[in-house]
Amino acid sequence: MKKLWGGRFTKSAEEWVDEFGASISFDQELVLEDIEGSIAHVTMLSQTGILTNEEAEKIKNGLFSLKEKAEKEELAFSIKLEDIHLNLESQLTDLIGPVGGKLHTGRSRNDQVATDMHLYLRKEVKNIISYVEELQDALLAKANEHIETIMPGYTHLQRAQPISFAHHLMAYFWMFERDKARLAENLNRINVSPLGAGALAGTTFPIDRNYSASLMGFDSIYENSMDAVSDRDFILEFLSTSSILMMHLSRFSEEIILWSSQEFKFIELDDSFSTGSSIMPQKKNPDMAELIRGKTGRVYGNLMGLLTVLKGLPLAYNKDMQEDKEGMFDTVKTVAGSLKIFAGMIQTMKVNTNVMEQSTKNDFSNATELADYLSDKGMPFREAHEVVGKLVLYCVNKSCFLSDLSLGEFKDASSLFEEDIYHVLNPVTAVQRRNSAGGTGFEQIKKAIAKAKACMNKEGQAIK
Numbered sequence: 001m002k003k004l005w006g007g008r009f010t011k012s013a014e015e016w017v018d019e020f021g022a023s024i025s026f027d028q029e030l031v032l033e034d035i036e037g038s039i040a041h042v043t044m045l046s047q048t049g050i051l052t053n054e055e056a057e058k059i060k061n062g063l064f065s066l067k068e069k070a071e072k073e074e075l076a077f078s079i080k081l082e083d084i085h086l087n088l089e090s091q092l093t094d095l096i097g098p099v100g101g102k103l104h105t106g107r108s109r110n111d112q113v114a115t116d117m118h119l120y121l122r123k124e125v126k127n128i129i130s131y132v133e134e135l136q137d138a139l140l141a142k143a144n145e146h147i148e149t150i151m152p153g154y155t156h157l158q159r160a161q162p163i164s165f166a167h168h169l170m171a172y173f174w175m176f177e178r179d180k181a182r183l184a185e186n187l188n189r190i191n192v193s194p195l196g197a198g199a200l201a202g203t204t205f206p207i208d209r210n211y212s213a214s215l216m217g218f219d220s221i222y223e224n225s226m227d228a229v230s231d232r233d234f235i236l237e238f239l240s241t242s243s244i245l246m247m248h249l250s251r252f253s254e255e256i257i258l259w260s261s262q263e264f265k266f267i268e269l270d271d272s273f274s275t276g277s278s279i280m281p282q283k284k285n286p287d288m289a290e291l292i293r294g295k296t297g298r299v300y301g302n303l304m305g306l307l308t309v310l311k312g313l314p315l316a317y318n319k320d321m322q323e324d325k326e327g328m329f330d331t332v333k334t335v336a337g338s339l340k341i342f343a344g345m346i347q348t349m350k351v352n353t354n355v356m357e358q359s360t361k362n363d364f365s366n367a368t369e370l371a372d373y374l375s376d377k378g379m380p381f382r383e384a385h386e387v388v389g390k391l392v393l394y395c396v397n398k399s400c401f402l403s404d405l406s407l408g409e410f411k412d413a414s415s416l417f418e419e420d421i422y423h424v425l426n427p428v429t430a431v432q433r434r435n436s437a438g439g440t441g442f443e444q445i446k447k448a449i450a451k452a453k454a455c456m457n458k459e460g461q462a463i464k
Helices: 017-020 026-046 053-071 085-096 100-104 110-147 165-190 210-217 225-230 233-259 285-310 319-348 355-360 367-376 380-396 407-414 421-425 429-431 444-464
Strands: 150-155 160-164
Touching: 017 380, 026 053, 026 085, 026 100, 026 110, 026 319, 053 085, 085 100, 085 407, 100 160, 100 367, 110 165, 110 444, 150 165, 150 355, 150 407, 150 429, 160 165, 165 233, 165 380, 210 225, 225 421, 233 285, 233 319, 285 319, 285 380, 355 367, 367 429, 380 407, 429 444
Parallel strands: none
Antiparallel strands: 150 160
16 A cells, blocks of 8 residues: 555565554544544635635545544545555545545645644543542532531541531532633643644645634634644643542542441442442452553553653654554543543442441540530640640540540549530541631531532533
């Protein structure tokens, strides 16, 4: 098969060399974006008089025919034609004749592939934003059910203070809100058109780059043709943002895994998001959460891979940049799948409220309440901290908890203690009283959920 660029060459590469250099095995993912960019390009060529209306219509009809076949997955691709661009151009020419070769007027594969990736990533980032919102909706619904569900809060994986389960869930809501904001900001760099930059220096044809950009829905064009064909910052930004998003999912996965263990028993995952053991009949493993935790590493790897590819490249295009696609495709698939799985896990998981609440009564997570109690009565906090610390040690030695102590034992530690100390030690009271802005108090959580819902509604209207 003759190469479309083969005029300069007298020898053909061996088959294994063609296979090593070809990208069609993965860049066929860009087939619809390549056709979309070509339709915009040929429309611009007609608008500027570079092609006749008749030529442009014939080419566009051919492209629409290829698009219809692509959507039905009826197109066949050849390694000999290297990439998606040459495969489509060859099929277009077979379909409509030599006029198909005029499609490439005023552009290069360098600006063509860059355009494809901008179109692809714009579509996929918008999809991922919608998946983040589905997960946020699941978190809001679950949080609203469990405003007054009490659980231990942890630092250093040691019980620290009692909190509302809803408060814990809402911490992740706001993490994902930041992820969503980063993705939306990423779209500003994605939504820029490189089409018409040529190989690196522009073109002698009187093209209208702004017109073709507007046809594809881009906000602007690259101001420098060399930058246009060599920039992959928008992909790096996506991979970086995805790494942060996956890190949040991984942290949450770790907690889901802990909470569903026999040691915690805080939640039970739905059967549809769990697996069993081939040898141990009793097992119910949180495999989906573990997989998300594990897949975080591959997203990090994709980021580091592209950073390494780009770090020493001179301007403008280099063949190394063919390595920019597989990691991007993989990250899109991984992030989208992880988000959809996670939303389902949250929606369907059972929360063992009694176990959560009971776990706050058999520990010392209410110790801070005693220190605050003494401070409210005028004792300096550092002194109150020491008094309570000694009480905790006393309980440890006596094998009991703070709420088990008699009023006399409390008064031995400080005369400031009164009968109301038992109400203060109640975990529900401890949570209710923490009503500072952003705190775990029930009223604060209700405000946080309302604010989150308003935020989601506002963003939803903006997207529409």
